[in-house]
Amino acid sequence: MSEAKKFNFIGQRTIRPDGHDKVTGKANYAADLSLPGMIWGKILRSPHAHAKILKLDTSRAEAMSGVMSVATFDDLPSVSNEAIQSGEGAIDSLDLGRNVLARDKVLYHGHAIAAIAAKTVAIAEKALELIDVEYEVLTPVLDLHAAMKADAPLLHEDMFTQGYPEQPEKPSNIAARHELKMGDVEAGFAEADVIVERDFVTPTVHQGYIEPHACTVSYNTEGQSMVWCSTQGHFDVRASTAKLLAMPLGNLKVIASEIGGGFGGKTTVYLEPIALILSRKSGRPVKMMMDRDEVFRASGPASAARLTVKVGGKKDGTITAMQTSIAYEAGAFKGSPAMIGGMTAFTPYNCPNVYCETFDVVVNKPKVAAYRAPGAPQAEFGAEMAVSELAEKLGIDPVDLRLQNAAKEGTQTVYGPKLKAVGLVECLEAAKNSPHYKTELKEGEGRGIASGFWFNIGGQSSVTINMNPDGTGTIVEGSPDIGGSRASMQMMASEELGIPLNDLKPIIGDTESIPYNQSTGGSRTTFATGMAVIEAAQDVVHQLKERAASLWNVTPDQVEWRDGSAINTAGEGQMTCAEICAKCEKTGGQISGTGNVNARGAGPSFAVHVCDTKVDMETGKVDVIRYTAIQDAGKAIHPSYVEGQFQGGAAQGIGWALNEEYVYNDDGVMENAGFLDYRIPLASDLPMIDTIIVEVPNNFHPYGVRGVGESGIIPPLAAVGYSVGDAIGANVSELPCSPPRVLKLIQEKG
Amino acid sequence: MAMVFFSGELQRFTGEEKTSVVALNYRELLGELHNKYPDLKNSEISEMAIAIDGEIVHEPLLELIPEEAELHFFHFIAGG
Incomplete structure (x- = not known):
C-alpha cells in the first residue's frame, strides 16, 4: 500500500445510498414481504427450563380448522454431527437442529418444541394450545457455579469435557477446557512488587437489535425454494437450512432483506428451517416473526462469565505476569467463545509471562450467539480492571502504565503469532492528549480507562460490477449492509474507476446472483468485500482500457486511465467511461468486472476508551458524564460510519456495564424479557460520545483498512466499571453497575 | 527450515513447544508434523488456521511455506 496515495473519494463523508429509503420507510425489512396465498407460522415454546419430553401429540392441533401444517423435530430429515459455519465459528449441526426444534429434551425456557402454520395468526396461536406435551421436569442449571459442580444435573448425558489428555470418566456440563500459556507466570509473579488478584462476574446480555427475527419462505417441490429473511449472512442461512432439511444448495435461494441490526446475533438460523418445513407440508408460502419476548427467550445472547484475574508489576511499571481462569456460559449447547476470551484478555500488553485457562460450560439458557467481538468484552473487562488497579497501587497514571507495557509490532501474543503493525500506542497517546483526559474531575466523579483488542478477519467475498451503456454501473455484493457498507463499497469502486459516486449503485445480491460470501461479521466487510470491490473495479478499468485501445487502434498499454477517462498516450485522444460504455456493442459486448477474494492480512484494531461517571450516592444511579472512544x-473509508461504529460499540458496552442483564427466577424463567425491563441505553441516557480516529495503515489492504465494528464494545465494560468504583471509592467486581448493585457497594463501604 | 510453535493444546500431542521442519508448502508441513508426532492426528491441527510470519491464513491448503518462516497454529476466529 502506498502511504502517499492521494484519494478522491476515500475519506469523504458522502451520503449513504440506502439512506433515503430507510428514513422514508420505503426500505423492506424481513417482516415486510408478503406473498399470494401466504399463511402464518407460530411456535410452541417450552414452559420449563429443563425437562424431558415424554409425549408430544399434535393431532388435535392438526385437526383444527384453518391449520395447514405442523412441524416437529421429526420433520428434520438429516441431522448429523457435521460442523456448520456460524457467527462464532462452527456449530454442530445436530445441536443446531435440536436448538431449532427440541428433540427429546427441552433445555431452556422458550425452547421451540413444535410449530403450526395456519390461515391466520389467531388460528395458529389457538392451535398451539391444542398440542399435548407431557414433561418430566428436571432441575434447571442456571449459572456457571451450579453447572460446574461435580454433582450438577446434566444437560447432556453424553457430553464429556474435551481438552484433557484423557477423556474424563464421567460426563459433565463443562464442554471443553483450553489453556494458553507463554513464558513462566510463576517466575513473573515472583518478580512483581505488587500483585492484584480479583474475581469478576459479567451477566448474560442480548445484542438488542431493534428488528426481531422474521422470514417469509416458499417451498417449491419442483424447483427452487425461496427464503427472505433478516440475516448477516444469507449464504450461511442457505447452508444451515439446506443441511437441516437435506436440500441441495442450488434448490434454495436466500434473499437478505434490509436488516435492523444484528451485531452477531443474526449469524445463525432459528425460524427459517421451521418455516420451510411448514411451507413444504402445506404447499403455501409461510411467514414467521418472533416477538420481542421470543427474541429474548429463544435467540442467542452473549455469554455470562466468571473470571479470576491476577496481574503483577514492578515498581517501575513493568508488568511481569498476567494470568486468568475464565468460565463462559454456552447456553444449552456447547460452543461459547471462552477460548477467544483467553486469546484476547491480555493481548493489549507486551508481557512475557501469560497463562489463560478457559472453560466452555452448558447451562439451561438459550444457546449463546455472537455479539460484537464475541468473547472479548468479558475477559478484557477483568484484565483491564486489574491493570487499572495495578496502576493505582503502583502510583502510576493508568495511561502511562498501559503505554509502558503496550503491545506493538513484534509483540508476541499468547495465541501464537507476533503482531504486525498495530495502533495501540497511538490510541493511548491520543487518549492522553485528549481534552477529555485533561479535564479535571470534580468531587463525586470517577474516571476509568480501558483498552480493547480484536483480531479482525478477512475471508471470502465476491463482487461483480456491471457497467451500463450510459457509463453508470451496479456493484453487486454479497455482504448484507448493517452499518453503511454500501456507501464504503461505492466509494472504493468510484476511487478505482474515477467516476462519480452516484454513477455506481451498490446492491446486495441474493445467493443466486453472486458467488458465496461469508457473513457480515468479524469486522470483515469493509476490509474483505472492499478488496473484492477494488479487484472488480480494477477489472472494469482493465476492460475499459482495452476497449478504448481497440477504438483508437492502439495497444492497451498505450492507454492510461485517469480520473474516469482513458487517455491515448500514443496520440491525442481522451474518452470518458460513458463514451467507452456507449460503444460496448461494437467492441465486444458489455463490460462486467469481477472480484473473488479469500482475503487475508486483516489487521487487528485496538481501541482505548475514557469514561467519567457521577454516582447518585442515595440511589446508586450512575450517569456517564463524559465519554471518549479512540x-x-x-x-x-467513510469517517462518519467509522465514528458511528465507535459510538455504537461504546453505547452497547455502556449498556452492558450499567444496566443490561438477563434476570432469571429459580425455575429458569427470564423475568425481564422486554425492553421496559431489560434496559438498553437510550439517547437520553448518554452524553455525546466523542471519537478520535487513529489511522495506522494495515499494509495488507490496498488502502490500509482495518475493520472497526467490534473492538469498540470491549473497553466500555472496564472503563465504566472502574469509573464507577473510582466515583464511590469501592472495587467493582460484578456487572452491571445497576443502581441496586452500586447502592450495595456504597452501603458496604459505609 | 521453518520453525513451528505449538500452542498449549497441541503440546499435549507433541510434547514439545516447537520444532523445525523442512516443508515447501502447507501439505508437506502437515505431513512432516504428522510423521514426527503421530499423535497429532488425534488433534484438530488440520482444522486450524495458521499464522505464517504473523500473517493469519484461515484456509492454508495451498500456502507456500517460506524457508525461515515462523509458524503458529490456532483455532479459527470468526466474529460478531
Whole structure:
C-alpha cells in the first residue's frame, strides 16, 4: 500500500445510498414481504427450563380448522454431527437442529418444541394450545457455579469435557477446557512488587437489535425454494437450512432483506428451517416473526462469565505476569467463545509471562450467539480492571502504565503469532492528549480507562460490477449492509474507476446472483468485500482500457486511465467511461468486472476508551458524564460510519456495564424479557460520545483498512466499571453497575 | 527450515513447544508434523488456521511455506 496515495473519494463523508429509503420507510425489512396465498407460522415454546419430553401429540392441533401444517423435530430429515459455519465459528449441526426444534429434551425456557402454520395468526396461536406435551421436569442449571459442580444435573448425558489428555470418566456440563500459556507466570509473579488478584462476574446480555427475527419462505417441490429473511449472512442461512432439511444448495435461494441490526446475533438460523418445513407440508408460502419476548427467550445472547484475574508489576511499571481462569456460559449447547476470551484478555500488553485457562460450560439458557467481538468484552473487562488497579497501587497514571507495557509490532501474543503493525500506542497517546483526559474531575466523579483488542478477519467475498451503456454501473455484493457498507463499497469502486459516486449503485445480491460470501461479521466487510470491490473495479478499468485501445487502434498499454477517462498516450485522444460504455456493442459486448477474494492480512484494531461517571450516592444511579472512544481504523473509508461504529460499540458496552442483564427466577424463567425491563441505553441516557480516529495503515489492504465494528464494545465494560468504583471509592467486581448493585457497594463501604 | 510453535493444546500431542521442519508448502508441513508426532492426528491441527510470519491464513491448503518462516497454529476466529 502506498502511504502517499492521494484519494478522491476515500475519506469523504458522502451520503449513504440506502439512506433515503430507510428514513422514508420505503426500505423492506424481513417482516415486510408478503406473498399470494401466504399463511402464518407460530411456535410452541417450552414452559420449563429443563425437562424431558415424554409425549408430544399434535393431532388435535392438526385437526383444527384453518391449520395447514405442523412441524416437529421429526420433520428434520438429516441431522448429523457435521460442523456448520456460524457467527462464532462452527456449530454442530445436530445441536443446531435440536436448538431449532427440541428433540427429546427441552433445555431452556422458550425452547421451540413444535410449530403450526395456519390461515391466520389467531388460528395458529389457538392451535398451539391444542398440542399435548407431557414433561418430566428436571432441575434447571442456571449459572456457571451450579453447572460446574461435580454433582450438577446434566444437560447432556453424553457430553464429556474435551481438552484433557484423557477423556474424563464421567460426563459433565463443562464442554471443553483450553489453556494458553507463554513464558513462566510463576517466575513473573515472583518478580512483581505488587500483585492484584480479583474475581469478576459479567451477566448474560442480548445484542438488542431493534428488528426481531422474521422470514417469509416458499417451498417449491419442483424447483427452487425461496427464503427472505433478516440475516448477516444469507449464504450461511442457505447452508444451515439446506443441511437441516437435506436440500441441495442450488434448490434454495436466500434473499437478505434490509436488516435492523444484528451485531452477531443474526449469524445463525432459528425460524427459517421451521418455516420451510411448514411451507413444504402445506404447499403455501409461510411467514414467521418472533416477538420481542421470543427474541429474548429463544435467540442467542452473549455469554455470562466468571473470571479470576491476577496481574503483577514492578515498581517501575513493568508488568511481569498476567494470568486468568475464565468460565463462559454456552447456553444449552456447547460452543461459547471462552477460548477467544483467553486469546484476547491480555493481548493489549507486551508481557512475557501469560497463562489463560478457559472453560466452555452448558447451562439451561438459550444457546449463546455472537455479539460484537464475541468473547472479548468479558475477559478484557477483568484484565483491564486489574491493570487499572495495578496502576493505582503502583502510583502510576493508568495511561502511562498501559503505554509502558503496550503491545506493538513484534509483540508476541499468547495465541501464537507476533503482531504486525498495530495502533495501540497511538490510541493511548491520543487518549492522553485528549481534552477529555485533561479535564479535571470534580468531587463525586470517577474516571476509568480501558483498552480493547480484536483480531479482525478477512475471508471470502465476491463482487461483480456491471457497467451500463450510459457509463453508470451496479456493484453487486454479497455482504448484507448493517452499518453503511454500501456507501464504503461505492466509494472504493468510484476511487478505482474515477467516476462519480452516484454513477455506481451498490446492491446486495441474493445467493443466486453472486458467488458465496461469508457473513457480515468479524469486522470483515469493509476490509474483505472492499478488496473484492477494488479487484472488480480494477477489472472494469482493465476492460475499459482495452476497449478504448481497440477504438483508437492502439495497444492497451498505450492507454492510461485517469480520473474516469482513458487517455491515448500514443496520440491525442481522451474518452470518458460513458463514451467507452456507449460503444460496448461494437467492441465486444458489455463490460462486467469481477472480484473473488479469500482475503487475508486483516489487521487487528485496538481501541482505548475514557469514561467519567457521577454516582447518585442515595440511589446508586450512575450517569456517564463524559465519554471518549479512540480506535485504530487503519484508513477510515467513510469517517462518519467509522465514528458511528465507535459510538455504537461504546453505547452497547455502556449498556452492558450499567444496566443490561438477563434476570432469571429459580425455575429458569427470564423475568425481564422486554425492553421496559431489560434496559438498553437510550439517547437520553448518554452524553455525546466523542471519537478520535487513529489511522495506522494495515499494509495488507490496498488502502490500509482495518475493520472497526467490534473492538469498540470491549473497553466500555472496564472503563465504566472502574469509573464507577473510582466515583464511590469501592472495587467493582460484578456487572452491571445497576443502581441496586452500586447502592450495595456504597452501603458496604459505609 | 521453518520453525513451528505449538500452542498449549497441541503440546499435549507433541510434547514439545516447537520444532523445525523442512516443508515447501502447507501439505508437506502437515505431513512432516504428522510423521514426527503421530499423535497429532488425534488433534484438530488440520482444522486450524495458521499464522505464517504473523500473517493469519484461515484456509492454508495451498500456502507456500517460506524457508525461515515462523509458524503458529490456532483455532479459527470468526466474529460478531
